[in-house]
Amino acid sequence: MAEAEERNAVDSGSAWTDELLSPSELFSVRTRDHKIPTRGQKEFLYDGSEEQVERLQWSLGEHWKLLSEERAERQGSLVKAEWKPEDVTVELKTPAGKFWQTMGYADEGKQFLQPEEALFLMECGSVEVFYRDLPLSIQEGYELLLGDKTISLLEYLVFSHLKRLGYIVNRFDSSAVPSVYERRLNLVHKREKQSKQQRKRKRSASARRSDDISEGQPDSQDVQNRREKAGDDVFMEGTSSDSQKAVGMNYFSSSAISSEDVCHELPSNSEQKRPDWWEKKSEEAPSPGRPVYFKQSAGKRDLNKVLFPNLGRDCLHTNLEIPNACLLPSNVTAKACNISSWREKLNMRQMRLTRREREELEKKNKYKRGVNEDKEVRACKNWQEYKQLLERRSQSSSEQRPAHLWNDAVCPLVTPGQVSSTGDLLQQISIMQASHLVDDAVGLVADTCDKRITFDVYQADTAFDFKKSDPGKPYSRISVCSFEDPVPSLHTLKRLAQQSGDVPVTFAVVDNGDISFYSFKDFWLPTDVWQ
C-alpha cells in the first residue's frame, strides 16, 4: 500500500486503485539509488561552444529527472495533517512521529506544526498535508505554505538546509530574549520559566507578534490575528504582573538574605557587636534648625583667649595658673606652676638624620617661607577659607598659559596637569569612542532595511536531550538575506545584535541554491597602557 507523492490535485480525484503499485514497481521504487547527482564545476561564462551547451543541457536534464522522480512511502508511516490558512498553521490529525521531539508545538491538546516544518516534513516524506480534504503536492506545498504570512522561500531554503545538516531550528521569538535591563537585574531565570509556559500555550502567536513589532508592518495581519493578538496582550499583561510580583518577592527574599548577611558579619573578637555609632543620632533631642557643626564659623569665637601651655621659644607665657575647677575631672586638683624649667628638658630624643636629609632640611630652613608670611593667608580665619585660597591659587596658576592656544574656539584637548596617567591622556584625546555591536545604535542613520532574525539554531548533537519546552540558549540566530541584497548597514547590524542579546547572529546569504553563512565579530582595540 504505497502512494506516490508527486502528482497533481486533479489526479487525486481518480480512483485510488490507479495508485496501487505492482510488486515489481514497488521493488524498483524502494531500491532506487537515492543519491543526488553531483553538480561538478560551476559554469561561470558562456563561451558559445557546443560542448558547454551540451553539458548544460545534460545537467538540466538530470535536474528535471530528479524532480520528476516519484517517491513511494508507506501509507501507514505517513502522518496526516491539515493546513489551516486562517491560523497559518498545520494541525496534525494522526499521532506525530519521531520528529515531534524537535519540531511542532501543542496548543489546547492539539498538535501543530509550523508551515515550514510541515513543508520540510512533506519533502522528507513523513507528513502528508491535506487542504480542503485533499492531499497537497510538494509544489502546492511550496505555493501555499510559503508566503507573506509565513516565511519567504529564501528563509525556507536556509531552514531546510540547516535541518538537513541536523541542526534544530526554531522560529526566533524576540520576546523570549531577555532585555539588557533584565539581564542586569538577573531576571533571566524568571523569564525563562515564564516563556516556557508561554511557549506551551501559544507559540506562533507570540512569535508573530514579536515579528510584528520588529517589522512595524501591522497591515499583514488579518482580523483573526488581531483578535488573537488582543487576547495575547491580555495574557502578556497577566504574565507581566506575575513577573512583577516575582520581582517583588525576589526583592524581599534578597533583602532577607542581606539581613542574614548582616547577622553573619564577622564580629571580630573585640568588636562583638556593631552598634552603628557612626550613624547613630545623638541621645539629646536635636534642637530645630541647628547649624552644621563641623563648619567653623568665621571669627565668632575668640579661641586665642584659651591658653595652652607651650614651650616654644616664641611663646613668652610661662606661668601656668590654676585651671578652673569646672574644667577638670573629679578627684583632680592642680596648682599653679612655672614651666620654664621644662625648656631644658626638650629635644631629649636624638634625631638621626642621613646626610641627604640634613641637607634637605637645611635648604628648607633657609629658603622655605612660612605660609603665614603671606598677607592673604593671614586674612583667612579658618580652614575653609584657607583651602579655598589654595584652590584659587592652583587654579590661577593653571591659567597662566599661552593665550594664543586657549583663547580660540579651537583649543587643545588636554590642559597641562589635567591628566595624571597615560591611560587618562588616551581617554582625553580620543575623539571617536569605540563602538560595540551590542551598544545602542544612537546617532547612526536609521535605514528602512527590514532585516530580521528568523530562526534560533541549536546544535545537532543536543538533539537527544533537547526539550522543546526548555530549549535553553540557542547556538546561533539566523537572519536570512539574498545574494542581491546590499550588505547590511551598521545600524541594522547593531539592531539585530541588540535584539539577539548574548547569542551571535549569523547571516545566511542565499545565492540561488547555495547558502553561505557570515557573522560579524566584535573585538576590542588593545590599549597597551596602565589605565
Place this chain on the structure above:
Amino acid sequence: MATEEPSKDEKGGVKFDLEKETELRFEVDSGDKVQLELLSGLAEIYGSELNRNKKYTFESGCKIAVFTWQGCSVQLTGKTEVAYVSRDTPMLLYLNTHAALEQMRQQAEKENERGPRVMVCGPMDVGKSTLCRLLLNYAVRLGRRPTLVELDVGQGNIAIPGTMGALCIERPADVEEGFSVQAPLIYHFGSTTPGTNIKLYNKITSRLAEVFNQRCDMNHKACVSGCVINTCGWVKGSGYQALVHTASAFEVDVVIVLDQERLYNELKRDLPFFVRTVLLPKSGGVVERSKDYRRESRDEKIREYFYGFRGGFFPHAFDVRFADVRIYKIGAPTIPDSCLPLGMSQEDNQLKLVPVTPGRDLVHHLLSVSTADSPDENIIETSVAGFIVVTNVDTEHQVFTVLSPAPRPLPKNILLIMDIRFMDLK
C-alpha cells in the same frame, strides 16, 4: 630621684607612699607578673582612676606609671625590673592642655560649634599614645564623647597593626586592657610603616576625616567633644608631609608637638596661623623601645585580637576554598622609572588593586575582610569587618586554612592581604 623609701611587708609586696603630684614608675620583669593595689588615697594610670583595694595585674614587659594628684600609698607584689618614684612629671602641663581643650569644648557647646580637633605628633618613643589616652580619659571623665583617630599603623591601638581607624570613646580606658573597643571604624593599610605606600596612607586619612565629619554632622555630642589624632613617629620627609596632610584633612585646631623643637618650628611654618601649635615636653618615664620589643608587642596585639585579652576568646579554624574568595593587594609592585610609559609617575600604581593568586607564600599572612561586596566598589576606602590569618595553604585541593574570630562562613569574599605576618605559635 626616688625620695620615698619603699618598705617591704610580710607577703613580699613592696609598699610605696607617694606624695602629691608624684609618679610611681615600674617595669614588669620579663616572664613575670606584677600586682598593683591602691591602699589609700587617690591615684590614676594615664588618666584612668584606680579602685581602692583592687588588685591590678600587669604582664611581663609592661611599663606603667601611677600618678597621684593628692598623694596615696600603693603596694606592688611580684618582680619588677625597676620601680621608683619620680617628682619630675609633665602631668601639670598635660592637665593644663586638657583644661584648655575643655575650655574650647565649653565654648563650642555654647556657640553650637564644633569642638577641638587635636593632632598629637612627635618622633618615636615620646609618649604620643599615652598623651592621647590621657587627654581622652580626662575628657570622657567630664562626660564628653571624644573620638580617637589612630593613624599609627605600626601600633594599631584600635585593631591590629597595619590598620588605621577611629573609635568613639564612651568610658575611661580600663587600667589593664585599655579602651574598650566597640564598633570601631577600621581601614586596611597593610603595612607597619606608612612609607610603604604613602599615597594610600594619605587617602585613608582623608577618608577617615570625611567619615568623622559625617559623624559630627549627625551627633551633636561627638561634634562638641572633638577628636584626638594619634600619628606616626615618622616625622621626616614624606612622614612630615603626611602630618601636614592630616592636619589639613581633619582641619585640626590644635597641634601638640612632643619633645621635638625642630618639628614644632616646621609645623609652625607650614600650617596656617589659626592652628594652635604647641610644644610640650615628653615625660621622663618614657622608655625607648627596641625594634624587637616593637615587633613583640605587634605580635601580642594580633594575638590579643584572635585570642582575646589574656586568652579570653577562642578563635575558629576552618578551610576556605580559593574559588570562594578574591584576594587583593593594594598597590602594584614598583617598576623602575625607565620601564614606565613616558610622563607617568610611580605613584599612579600605589592605589591600584592587584589580584593575588593564592599560593604557598600566603601562609601566615594576615588578611582583612573587606565589607565591600564587589571589587567594583571603592575597596580602598571601604572599612573592614575583621581579620583572618592564613595558617596553611593546600594547593592540591585549592583550599587554605584560616584562623578567624568568627565561625564560617566568611561574611564577605573580598580579602585584602597585609605585609604583616603572624605565627600562631603560643
